[in-house]
Amino acid sequence: MELAYYPGCSLEASAKEYNLSALAVSMALGLRLKELDDWACCGATSAHSTNHMLSLALPARNLAIAQEGGLDITIPCAACYSRHKKADYVLRHDQQKRSELEDIVNFKYQGNIKVLSLLETYYDKVGLKAIAGKVVKPLTGLKLACYYGCLLVRPPEITGFDNPENPVSLDQIMSAIGAQPVKWSYKTDCCGANLSATSSSTVTPLVTRIINMAVEAGAQAIVTACPLCQLNLEVRRDNCADIPVFYFTELLGLAMELPGSDKWLIKHFIDPMPLLRSLKLMA
Numbered sequence: 001m002e003l004a005y006y007p008g009c010s011l012e013a014s015a016k017e018y019n020l021s022a023l024a025v026s027m028a029l030g031l032r033l034k035e036l037d038d039w040a041c042c043g044a045t046s047a048h049s050t051n052h053m054l055s056l057a058l059p060a061r062n063l064a065i066a067q068e069g070g071l072d073i074t075i076p077c078a079a080c081y082s083r084h085k086k087a088d089y090v091l092r093h094d095q096q097k098r099s100e101l102e103d104i105v106n107f108k109y110q111g112n113i114k115v116l117s118l119l120e121t122y123y124d125k126v127g128l129k130a131i132a133g134k135v136v137k138p139l140t141g142l143k144l145a146c147y148y149g150c151l152l153v154r155p156p157e158i159t160g161f162d163n164p165e166n167p168v169s170l171d172q173i174m175s176a177i178g179a180q181p182v183k184w185s186y187k188t189d190c191c192g193a194n195l196s197a198t199s200s201s202t203v204t205p206l207v208t209r210i211i212n213m214a215v216e217a218g219a220q221a222i223v224t225a226c227p228l229c230q231l232n233l234e235v236r237r238d239n240c241a242d243i244p245v246f247y248f249t250e251l252l253g254l255a256m257e258l259p260g261s262d263k264w265l266i267k268h269f270i271d272p273m274p275l276l277r278s279l280k281l282m283a
């Protein structure tokens with residue numbers, strides 16, 4: 001299966017380990033990811049909070065490129081996914097804005113490609129059985145709090161993926177590779193997102209509460225599918241346990257014993273090696 005791939009800005013900078021593990025795992029699962037030619041920043045929160053039409057036009061340009069290539073597009077970053085999914089939703093449902101965006105971007109929207117998060121791609125396109133079939137070393141004993149954050153499953157009328165209040169896709173993928181997801185009530189709570197850069201005093205209590213609740217639920221680590229969530233959960237914590245925060249692709253690669261796992265994991269601010277070694281999941 002071939003898909004267009006939009007890495008986004010974070011995966012080429014602060015979240016390189018997410019990009020490397022996503023590419024390796026996708027290849028192992030039989031997905032051919034073709035990086036979108038000449039892709040541009042989706043605008044993230046900056047465009048969204050300053051200029052509504054710009055926040056739609058930036059991802060619409062990327063959708064136009066994907067449309068020209070005739071491939072559905074998969075996006076690992078939750079924020080990038082949200083911006084592209086919103087632009088696609090507007091193009092599908094708002095004729096006036098679609099006409100404006102077509103003029104701005106200079107394309108004709110056809111609506112024949114889908115926008116997918118990488119998590120959705122693995123869950124729906126690859127499937128749990130195929131994922132489980134690639135496991136070489138099950139992550140037995142690893143208790144995880146699966147953290148989805150705000151944007152992977154919300155707003156439900158736009159994403160149309162999983163339950164917005166109690167999503168289970170990431171939990172089920174982690175179970176398929178032998179880990180033990182814990183039951184907890186904070187899997188979709190906000191981590192503070194981009195306020196981390198402008199108001200860390202706002203973000204720190206949110207992050208600290210999330211981590212404390214994960215530990216209270218019995219988790220040894222947190223797993224996520226968002227580079228900003230991962231960064232916030234690692235660096236904006238205070239007065240809480242020093243548990244690691246994984247990208248879900250890293251754990252898939254670890255369970256599949258893909259080469260390069262050790263190089264991904266050493267990039268973390270919170271060293272995950274002591275936990276993995278204690279469970280005999282890493283040498």
